[in-house]
Amino acid sequence: MPARPGEKQVVVAAPRGYCAGVDRAVITVEKALDRYGPPVYVRKQIVHNKHVVETLAERGAIFVEELDEVPEGATVVFSAHGVSPMVRDQATDRRLKTIDATCPLVTKVHHEARRFAKEDREILLIGHAGHEEVEGTSGEAPEHITLVQSPADADTVEVKDPTRVSWLSQTTLSVDETMQIVRRLRERFPLLQDPPSDDICYATSNRQSAVKQIAAHSDLVIVVGSANSSNSVRLVEVALDAGAKASYRVDNASEIDDGWLEGVEHVGITSGASVPDDLVQGVLDHLVDRGFPVATEERLTEENLVFALPPELRKDLRRNASGD
Ligand code: 0O3
Ligand code: SF4
Secondary structure: OOOOOOOOEEEEEEOOOOOHHHHHHHHHHHHHHHHHOOOEEEEOOOOOOHHHHHHHHHOOEEEEOOHHHOOOOOEEEEOOOOOOHHHHHHHHHOOOEEEEOOOHHHHHHHHHHHHHHHOOOEEEEEOOOOOHHHHHHHOOOOOOEEEEOOHHHHHHOOOOOOOOEEEEEOOOOOHHHHHHHHHHHHHHOOOOEOOOOOOOOHHHHHHHHHHHHHHOOOOEEEEEOOOOOHHHHHHHHHHHHOOOOOEEEEOOHHHOOHHHHOOOOEEEEEEOOOOOHHHHHHHHHHHHHOOOOOOEEEEOOOOOOOOOOOHHHHHHHHHHHOOO
16 A cells, blocks of 8 residues: 655565475475485575575585586486486486476476477577576577577577477566567567467566566665576566666665665565565564664465475485385
8 A cells, every 4th residue: 555655664565585496496405405414416506596505505505506516426406497408418427316406387498398399390588698597498409499588689580480480488587578579579470389388487477566566656676686586686677667766686684775765765675586585574674773664565466386396305205204
């Protein structure tokens, strides 16, 4: 509810924070540490959050960039963002025990890429170069996939046969910008085929819709999330597009600049899908310390999705429980 002029207000958006895929990935590393004991190797950051990675590292997780840093025969967890088939082959070559924490909604995009490639279609993958999810999805069918990073790319990308083109996307993009890119692609390629279901996932889309609700009447929107978290960075852009007068991303409360709060009455808060909620609570406490009222929550929708842990881990946990 909009506050009266002259009255300070803090509104925290919901849904925010952990999605089902992040929850599963973080629990996977925790349970792997419990079950096998440290060290447990993790390829790349399990999720793009500094605090999550630091906390798991304190418990004995070792984060590596590539598998050649993992000793032969050791256990390695693949991050929530997914891996290409080449990485799976490398793991087999090095006789690693793998636990795949790829979010099932990312795996779904991999399946779509394989299916379109099998039908010999060209795939325009909307996403950001260098992002691990894009590297993983592209690796499923490198000879069929071309990356489209922006509306400008959509105007210039070349295809071999405009009658056999499909599009897919990274799961954590801006919904509005992606739809704009698709509209521009379809103007050029009217027979462009859509993915069978949305690739931008429920969590990305809910967090963007929820921040839009609070942004229009916010002088400032603070997004909690790490700099390399695509979905967190998108929330800043979405808040500004939706009318927030200013918006900044912080890893935690200590990064809030007091200058941002000068003359500000209405503050909106949200967080990315990889962000533990205690970091948001830290931001709310910080605002209370600076004379802002206790926050109210504005909830757009409930989320109830839960994913089962990776089957290879579940099997070992069951074996442990039965004393085998
Ligand atoms: O993909 P993104 O950089 O937003 O990754 P985060 O911050 O780890 O969030 C979870 C998203 C994910 C694992 C892939 O969809
Ligand atoms: Fe899965 Fe979506 Fe979360 Fe990514 S943001 S881990 S696709 S639920």
